[in-house]
Amino acid sequence: MQFRYDFTRLLVTNFRECFLFYRDVMGFTPTFGTENDTYADFSTGTVNIALFDKREMAATVGAEKLPERVESKDSVCLIFGVASVDETSEYLRLKGVRMVVEPTDHPDWGIRTAHFRDPDGNLIEINQPIEQV
Known part of the structure; x- marks a missing residue:
């Protein structure tokens, strides 16, 4: 199967x-x-x-x-690759999206990320590769 x-x-x-x-x-x-x-x-x-x-x-x-919502940590995060986290974050702000975490480099992961939520509270990450030093 x-x-x-x-x-x-x-x-x-x-x-x-x-x-x-x-x-x-x-x-x-x-x-x-x-x-x-x-x-x-x-x-x-x-x-x-x-x-x-x-x-x-x-x-x-x-x-x-069952209860509609329970206060808890996120269990799912949608991940989208983008050409530029900074430019995409600015585009999202202009569309009224509030960033949960501003663009941040994660050298250990090899990516730059930013996080925000959809209108229902689902966590979303955008990321791009960063050069390893």
């Missing part, structure tokens, strides 16, 4: 806001669904992203009575 990783599905409470964020801010092309639906797919290049209304998914797996 072989598994193929097709896409990441984010279960969101703010579907419309997240749809608009991934389409208008991140610039991904929707391949299924609109901001008025409860499910959408976006083409991102290699692995696609899907959004699905969290309440519908909870009903599907019998978790409707």
Whole structure:
């Protein structure tokens, strides 16, 4: 048996806001669904992203009575490679995105990163390779 990783599905409470964020801010092309639906797919290049209304998914797996959110550390981070972390961070700021962590070099990792969140609070990292000294 072989598994193929097709896409990441984010279960969101703010579907419309997240749809608009991934389409208008991140610039991904929707391949299924609109901001008025409860499910959408976006083409991102290699692995696609899907959004699905969290309440519908909870009903599907019998978790409707569980708390909506619990304060915890992040368990998922979407990672996107970019040509320039600094230029992309500036573009995101102009789109109204608040950076969680400003552009930072991580020589031990070999990358420069910045972090922000989508409208539903999902953590996102952008990164670029840095020269090793």
